[in-house]
Amino acid sequence: MTDLFTPLKLGKTSLPNRILMAPLTRCRADANHVPTAMMAEYYAQRASAGLLIAEATMVSEGNSAFWREPGIYSAAQISAWRTVTDAVHAKGGRIFLQIWHGGRACHPALNDGATPVAPSAIAIDDTVHTPEGKLPYVVPRALELSEIPAIVTAFRQAALNAIEAGFDGVEIHGANGYLLDQFLRSGSNQRSDHYGGPLENRARLLFEVIAAVTAAIGPDRTGLRLSPLNSFNSMLDDDPIQLMQYLATELNRYELAYLHLMRADFAGIQQADVISVTREHYQGTLIGNMGYSVDEASSAVASGQLDAIAFGSAYIANPDLVERFAKQLPLAEPDAATFYTQDTKGYTDYPSLA
Numbered sequence: 001m002t003d004l005f006t007p008l009k010l011g012k013t014s015l016p017n018r019i020l021m022a023p024l025t026r027c028r029a030d031a032n033h034v035p036t037a038m039m040a041e042y043y044a045q046r047a048s049a050g051l052l053i054a055e056a057t058m059v060s061e062g063n064s065a066f067w068r069e070p071g072i073y074s075a076a077q078i079s080a081w082r083t084v085t086d087a088v089h090a091k092g093g094r095i096f097l098q099i100w101h102g103g104r105a106c107h108p109a110l111n112d113g114a115t116p117v118a119p120s121a122i123a124i125d126d127t128v129h130t131p132e133g134k135l136p137y138v139v140p141r142a143l144e145l146s147e148i149p150a151i152v153t154a155f156r157q158a159a160l161n162a163i164e165a166g167f168d169g170v171e172i173h174g175a176n177g178y179l180l181d182q183f184l185r186s187g188s189n190q191r192s193d194h195y196g197g198p199l200e201n202r203a204r205l206l207f208e209v210i211a212a213v214t215a216a217i218g219p220d221r222t223g224l225r226l227s228p229l230n231s232f233n234s235m236l237d238d239d240p241i242q243l244m245q246y247l248a249t250e251l252n253r254y255e256l257a258y259l260h261l262m263r264a265d266f267a268g269i270q271q272a273d274v275i276s277v278t279r280e281h282y283q284g285t286l287i288g289n290m291g292y293s294v295d296e297a298s299s300a301v302a303s304g305q306l307d308a309i310a311f312g313s314a315y316i317a318n319p320d321l322v323e324r325f326a327k328q329l330p331l332a333e334p335d336a337a338t339f340y341t342q343d344t345k346g347y348t349d350y351p352s353l354a
Contacts (some may be wrong), residue, residue, distance in 0.1 A: 004298055006015055008050065008308055010285055011220030011257030013168045015050035018308035019317045019322050021112040022260075023053045023225070024169065025066055027340045028347060033058060033071035034209065035080040039350045040087040046134055047093025050308060053171050053260070054084070056178070058099040058149075061160035061284040065102030065178070067129055068342060072097065072158045078165045085166030096223060097162040098157060098171040099213075102187070104140035104180030104302040105154075105233050108242050114182040116140040117147070119182050119196065124234045145193060148205065151179070156212040166212070169221035170342050172209060172283065175262055177204035177233025180206050181226075184243065187236035199246045206247075219255045223287075227262035244274045248282035258285040260310060278290040279305055294325050329353070 008015045030038050043052055058064060058071035071077045081097070088095045104118035109130035118140035127134040134176040158169045166325050174180040176239075183205045193206050214222050226247065228240040237243055253258060259282055263275050279286060288297075288306040297309040314319055314333035324331060338346020 001302055002026070002304070004294070004301055004309070006301075008285070010051065010223070011169065013051065013080040013221075013257065013344050015039075015094060015308070019047055019263055019297075019325060020048060020051045020287060020308055020310040021049040021053060021311035022312040023055050023173075023320075024312055024316065025055045025069055025340070026347060027066055027068045029068045029070040029336075031068065032074075032076070033069065034074075034076050035070045037083070038344050038348055039070070040084045042052055043084055043095065043137055044087035044091050044093070045348065045352070046321075047088050047091035048320060048322045049093065050184055050322075051168075052088060052093055052095040053165075053310065054095055054097045056098050056173055056245055057158070059101055060154040061097050061112050061180075062114055063102045063116075065105040065107070065108050066340070067110060067131060072099065072161045072165065073154070076347070078161050081162070081165035081167070082211055082240070082260060085333040089166070094168050096169045096171050097161065097165070097167045098173050098225065099158040100173035101151060101154070101179040103182045103340055104137070105178055105213045106140075108138060109135055117143045117181070119143065119191050122190065124177070124182070126234065135201055143264045144193070145195075148195065148208075151205070152212050155209045156216045159217045159313060161215040162223070163217050165192070169223065169257055169262060170213065170217065171223040171225055172206075173225055174206055175227035177235040180209065181235065183245075184226075185228075185235055185237040187238075188234070199243060200333075203247060203250065206249065210251075210256070211327060214254055220257050223258045223260055224251070224256055225289075228274050229265040229270045229272060231265050231267045235272065238268060240274060242271050245277050245281055248278045248280075252283050254283075258287050258307075260287040260289060264290045264291050275305065314340065316346075317333055317350045320354070323353055327353075 106116035124137040
């Protein structure tokens with residue numbers, strides 16, 4: 001019987017188990033968005049995961065949505081990420097990089113005063129942490145048609161840079177209210193050109209990015225993350241089930257290494273069964289995420305509903321999560337106050353069983 005400890009092939013990458021580490025933004029890069037030595041230690045500590053999916057990483061300069069998140073657009077960043085991937089590979093691990101554009105979740109205080117861009121001029125109804133303290137999000141500028149090809153090119157180059165930095169592949173970030181997700185969902189995309197309106201138009205940018213990335217590094221080194229229900233960053237869609245059915249069907253054309261699906265809404269505003277509709281229409285490897293216990297994850301994999309499970313917050317305080325699951329041991333609880341701080345406390349100081 002297939003279980004969480006059964007090996008799995010994701011495109012070019014062979015996994016020893018199906019317990020994956022979800023991408024977790026931790027804000028430990030330096031002020032120039034260059035990965036730091038403690039990041040290499042952090043990821044290497046968790047190398048027993050079937051796959052590590054590294055945190056949301058900027059595809060181009062000037063689209064920071066967090067304070068001190070990493071980038072993958074400069075030579076210094078590529079070199080520093082190589083230190084991370086070398087450390088993970090030395091421990092026998094496998095690691096993909098999540099490549100990302102913040103869109104309207106960016107803020108002028110994080111980007112030298114630049115106004116953020118989005119599909120439409122609709123602001124997030126919330127505040128963001130900046131070096132100046134918490135500030136309200138600003139109304140973004142709607143992207144001109146002439147600007148969109150440069151964004152596609154940035155994702156393509158970021159994927160190439162990630163491979164140069166030693167990553168085994170990339171995960172395109174199409175979730176959680178960032179730029180690609182903003183185009184996908186009706187609540188944030190009110191364009192009237194061929195990037196707005198019906199589903200095939202709202203998904204156009206996502207598929208252009210997927211086509212560019214897979215042409216550059218191969219579909220077998222490319223994954224995708226989606227969150228059709230999550231309302232984080234003021235996101236909603238008129239019909240998330242129809243959205244997911246359309247995307248799942250169309251994604252079959254690309255033969256991706258995997259589709260990584262967030263099944264729920266952090267705030268519980270939108271609720272639906274997006275896992276079942278995706279499994280029905282998507283023929284590739286499907287990874288589930290959000291709130292799975294080890295028992296529920298085991299059941300989902302054993303039944304064939306999912307091929308693997310990505311765990312998020314459990315990996316913060318349990319670098320040896322695979323071993324704890326295998327031995328049925330209790331899990332340590334993470335300290336939420338240190339999720340987005342800048343030092344090693346609450347980052348690399350959680351003990352393993354050893």
